Amino acid sequence: MSLIIAQRTNPPTLALTGRLDTHTAPDLDKKLDDVLHSGDIKQLVFDLTQLEYLSSAGIRCFVRARKFIEQRGGKVAIVNPQPGVRKVLDIVKAMPSTGIFGSIAELDEYLDEMQRKVRDGE
Amino acid sequence: MQAVSNPTKPPRVAAFRTVRARMLFWILAVTIPIYGAAMYISYDAAARRLEAGAERDADELAARLAAELDAVIRTMEGGVRTVAYQLEEVDPPPAQYSQRILGILGAWPDVYGSTIAVEVGDNPKARSFAPYHFRRDGAIKYSNLALDSYGYRDLPWYRRAADSKQPVWSAPYFDTGGGDIWMVTYSVPFFRKLPDARRVLAGVVTADLDLNWVHDAASNASLGPIGMGWLSSPPNGESFIAPIGATSERIAAFDPSMNQAAIRNAGEEMLAKRTTFALLPTGITAAPAYMAVRHLQTLEWRLMLVIPQSELLAEARTLLTRQLWLGAVGLILLMAAITVVAAGIARPIHALAESVGHAAHGDDLSFQLPDKPRQDEVGVLTEALRRMRNSLQEHIRLRAESLAEQARLERELEIAASIQQSMLPGSETTINLPRATEVAAALIPAKQVGGDLYDYFTIRDGTSRDGNLFFAVGDVSDKGIPAALFMARLSALLRVLGAGGELPDRLLTAINTRLVEGNDACMFVTIGCGLLNVESGRIRYASAGHEPPLLRNLEGSVRTLVAENGAAIGIEAAAVYQLGEGFVAPGDTIVLFTDGITEAETESGALWGVERLTSLLSEAPNGEPAALVKQIVAAVSAHASGFHVTDDLTVMAVRFAPPGVATRTDETSTHWLIEVEPSPTGVKQAQQRLYGILAARSIASERIGDIELIVEELLTNIVRAANSESRSIRLTLDCALTNENVVLTVRDNGVEFNPLKPESPDLDADIADRGIGGLGIYIVRQLADDCSYARVDAWNVFEARLARRPH
Numbered sequence: 001m002s003l004i005i006a007q008r009t010n011p012p013t014l015a016l017t018g019r020l021d022t023h024t025a026p027d028l029d030k031k032l033d034d035v036l037h038s039g040d041i042k043q044l045v046f047d048l049t050q051l052e053y054l055s056s057a058g059i060r061c062f063v064r065a066r067k068f069i070e071q072r073g074g075k076v077a078i079v080n081p082q083p084g085v086r087k088v089l090d091i092v093k094a095m096p097s098t099g100i101f102g103s104i105a106e107l108d109e110y111l112d113e114m115q116r117k118v119r120d121g122e
Numbered sequence: 123m124q125a126v127s128n129p130t131k132p133p134r135v136a137a138f139r140t141v142r143a144r145m146l147f148w149i150l151a152v153t154i155p156i157y158g159a160a161m162y163i164s165y166d167a168a169a170r171r172l173e174a175g176a177e178r179d180a181d182e183l184a185a186r187l188a189a190e191l192d193a194v195i196r197t198m199e200g201g202v203r204t205v206a207y208q209l210e211e212v213d214p215p216p217a218q219y220s221q222r223i224l225g226i227l228g229a230w231p232d233v234y235g236s237t238i239a240v241e242v243g244d245n246p247k248a249r250s251f252a253p254y255h256f257r258r259d260g261a262i263k264y265s266n267l268a269l270d271s272y273g274y275r276d277l278p279w280y281r282r283a284a285d286s287k288q289p290v291w292s293a294p295y296f297d298t299g300g301g302d303i304w305m306v307t308y309s310v311p312f313f314r315k316l317p318d319a320r321r322v323l324a325g326v327v328t329a330d331l332d333l334n335w336v337h338d339a340a341s342n343a344s345l346g347p348i349g350m351g352w353l354s355s356p357p358n359g360e361s362f363i364a365p366i367g368a369t370s371e372r373i374a375a376f377d378p379s380m381n382q383a384a385i386r387n388a389g390e391e392m393l394a395k396r397t398t399f400a401l402l403p404t405g406i407t408a409a410p411a412y413m414a415v416r417h418l419q420t421l422e423w424r425l426m427l428v429i430p431q432s433e434l435l436a437e438a439r440t441l442l443t444r445q446l447w448l449g450a451v452g453l454i455l456l457m458a459a460i461t462v463v464a465a466g467i468a469r470p471i472h473a474l475a476e477s478v479g480h481a482a483h484g485d486d487l488s489f490q491l492p493d494k495p496r497q498d499e500v501g502v503l504t505e506a507l508r509r510m511r512n513s514l515q516e517h518i519r520l521r522a523e524s525l526a527e528q529a530r531l532e533r534e535l536e537i538a539a540s541i542q543q544s545m546l547p548g549s550e551t552t553i554n555l556p557r558a559t560e561v562a563a564a565l566i567p568a569k570q571v572g573g574d575l576y577d578y579f580t581i582r583d584g585t586s587r588d589g590n591l592f593f594a595v596g597d598v599s600d601k602g603i604p605a606a607l608f609m610a611r612l613s614a615l616l617r618v619l620g621a622g623g624e625l626p627d628r629l630l631t632a633i634n635t636r637l638v639e640g641n642d643a644c645m646f647v648t649i650g651c652g653l654l655n656v657e658s659g660r661i662r663y664a665s666a667g668h669e670p671p672l673l674r675n676l677e678g679s680v681r682t683l684v685a686e687n688g689a690a691i692g693i694e695a696a697a698v699y700q701l702g703e704g705f706v707a708p709g710d711t712i713v714l715f716t717d718g719i720t721e722a723e724t725e726s727g728a729l730w731g732v733e734r735l736t737s738l739l740s741e742a743p744n745g746e747p748a749a750l751v752k753q754i755v756a757a758v759s760a761h762a763s764g765f766h767v768t769d770d771l772t773v774m775a776v777r778f779a780p781p782g783v784a785t786r787t788d789e790t791s792t793h794w795l796i797e798v799e800p801s802p803t804g805v806k807q808a809q810q811r812l813y814g815i816l817a818a819r820s821i822a823s824e825r826i827g828d829i830e831l832i833v834e835e836l837l838t839n840i841v842r843a844a845n846s847e848s849r850s851i852r853l854t855l856d857c858a859l860t861n862e863n864v865v866l867t868v869r870d871n872g873v874e875f876n877p878l879k880p881e882s883p884d885l886d887a888d889i890a891d892r893g894i895g896g897l898g899i900y901i902v903r904q905l906a907d908d909c910s911y912a913r914v915d916a917w918n919v920f921e922a923r924l925a926r927r928p929h
Contacts, residue, residue: 021834022834022838023806052827053827053830055831055835055898056835056838056897056898059897084824084828087828091901091904091905092897092901
């Protein structure tokens with residue numbers, strides 16, 4: 001019972017598999033340090049499709065990432081949380097409801113929309 | 123053989139059953155009657171011969187006597203008749219009658235007296251006249267019978283002759299008139315010729331014969347060496363009896379009281395029956411005697427002879443006695459010969475019996491038999507005995523060998539049994555058991571070695587501190603050595619393949635592949651095996667045709683540990699086994715068994731059955747394996763008591779009892795009190811324990827997630843607080859299950875802290891500003907139906923309650 005973190009790019013994504021709890025949260029924190037300081041990152045997606053369990057320690061990681069990126073005008077999105085995990089996210093309202101997507105496709109659609117807005121608006 | 127120091131003799135044959143006795147009996151039984159018959163015939167023939175001789179003697183005597191009597195009587199008859207004839211022819215004057223009478227007296231000295239009596243009749247010239255001359259005192263006297271009142275014409279001697287006109291003899295009579303002697307009178311009539319040629323009676327001439335003469339003649343007669351004889355007058359008239367020969371002396375010697383008259387009567391009876399020789403009727407003589415009777419022509423007299431039987435047959439008896447002696451000697455010789463012959467038969471037989479008798483008591487067959495057997499039936503018997511002895515010796519030798527072989531097999535079986543016993547986990551393996559489990563097992567083989575098997579051992583792997591407990595119970599399709607050997611292979615495979623931590627289904631497949639190979643004996647085994655994770659209580663189980671184990675949970679209810687049953691091992695190479703998965707909670711006990719338990723039979727055929735096992739388990743006070751196993755074995759034994767065990771019995775109980783978890787049940791709830799190590803690792807372990815408990819009690823996985831989260835948040839907060847203050851605390855988690863709820867109670871003896879006191883975090887505020895722990899408590903309060911806090915005796919007691927099923 002541990003956490004596996006898979007990193008993908010475009011958009012930068014951390015896919016979490018397993019349990020994100022007091023024990024594994026430090027691993028994610030460490031990974032986030034690498035990711036967040038690797039450059040000018042404006043977007044970060046947590047793919048929670050494979051995440052089974054989430055405790056408050058894990059939520060803190062998400063909040064930390066969100067704080068860091070949003071300060072730079074970026075955005076953090078959570079994709080496809082399982083019901084148990086979704087329930088915890090809902091309880092603590094750790095993410096704005098606009099930041100949680102049911103699937104990668106939903107997220108892609110959203111991101112495309114954002115880019116179009118940026119292009120159109122500027 | 124040493125045990126029989128005094129070899130018993132053959133039993134004595136009852137004396138009357140011996141060969142000798144039988145031969146004596148039968149030979150004598152046949153010989154003696156023949157002997158007896160021969161002697162009787164011989165004696166009888168001798169007696170007949172003697173009797174015939176006696177008859178002949180009687181005839182001779184009769185002839186002699188008759189001749190002697192005739193010599194006197196016939197001549198006297200002739201003389202008297204001549205006188206009568208002369209009287210008729212010459213017709214002398216009566217004066218000359220005396221002259222003629224005297225002539226008669228002169229001619230026959232035995233004539234006592236004589237007369238010529240004249241017939242008067244109707245002759246006018248005649249007058250009574252009867253001159254009688256008789257002897258008296260040596261002189262001849264005269265008397266005229268017509269002078270006295272003696273009316274002679276009416277007297278018998280005259281009348282009979284006159285009437286019959288024939289010469290007649292009178293019966294003997296005893297003359298009392300003058301002579302006092304026995305006499306007999308001969309009367310002859312004479313006639314006168316008339317001119318017309320008629321003859322008329324002229325008178326009667328008589329002569330009185332003195333019978334003394336007869337006495338003399340009789341007593342002078344030679345009687346022969348034995349017997350007594352009498353000459354007797356005919357029965358009419360007075361009886362005259364003259365003893366013959368030495369009769370008088372012999373009577374005195376034989377029977378002084380002999381009644382002569384009775385003898386005479388007997389003789390007359392014999393004559394009436396025309397018998398001449400016979401035994402006298404008893405009673406007449408003192409001793410048995412023969413009687414011979416002869417009727418003499420002379421005067422109709424009788425000759426009677428009485429011959430004592432003993433005397434007549436003395437010769438025959440002497441002969442018989444001699445024959446008896448001879449026979450006795452012969453019989454004695456015969457008996458001696460029989461004895462010798464019988465001994466000749468019986469002695470070798472007896473000797474054989476005595477020799478063979480040595481063997482009667484057992485294995486000592488070294489008895490001696492004659493080297494050169496006789497050329498008879500005994501020899502044949504001896505040869506047969508020798509062959510029997512030899513083949514018995516051979517048989518006994520083979521038997522001893524086979525007994526030795528059997529004993530060796532027995533020893534080998536004992537060794538095999540102990541080896542087999544050593545294949546089962548013993549106390550040394552118990553020591554190596556993970557602390558989290560308690561195991562007890564019993565295996566009672568029906569024979570010395572059995573086909574049942576149980577095994578358990580720890581498999582350590584990298585992922586868990588204590589690892590897994592592997593356990594298995596199997597039942598080979600047979601009993602005895604083949605089953606034991608098969609079981610040994612199985613046991614080895616289980617150890618070798620199972621030690622690698624292979625999951626039960628794959629383990630069974632691997633074992634099956636190996637055991638199917640070359641299984642020409644078509645043995646098979648049913649086996650159930652499982653892996654119990656001693657950390658979480660996770661159990662993985664697979665079964666190859668074996669009875670499903672029973673699971674007695676802490677609360678006392680019993681259910682079957684379900685697993686898809688595959689084919690028994692050893693039958694089908696392509697058999698597939700399914701893995702069944704589940705959890706057991708601390709305090710739960712898994713009971714595995716073989717059909718020897720459930721199919722234990724009473725004599726009436728009632729099986730013990732799974733039902734009894736189930737109720738025994740649920741009624742047991744707790745799931746303590748050793749006690750359960752003991753109880754089950756006792757119950758099965760009691761059930762099948764008095765009936766032989768037909769199958770191996772195996773029962774194994776595994777209780778999941780991880781350290782640091784205390785269990786308790788009361789009427790409404792079951793408690794698991796988990797000692798939590800106050801560290802992140804400890805929290806994780808506690809979470810795992812709890813997960814196992816909840817999964818074992820079929821709490822929905824979503825709800826388990828909630829509970830896990832609550833526990834993590836609560837415990838993490840406490841641990842973090844303690845760590846930050848570098849305090850060492852005690853921390854426990856109690857999980858209580860009721861029918862509806864799950865109640866989690868966290869106790870710690872740290873600084874008093876009521877997590878419910880802070881207000882709910884302002885979630886809209888910047889998250890970085892939120893207090894440590896506040897988020898976790900918030901989650902807990904959101905997930906639980908009810909939360910409470912109390913400070914009890916320096917302990918923080920936090921309780922969260924939530925329904926077993928989410929709303």
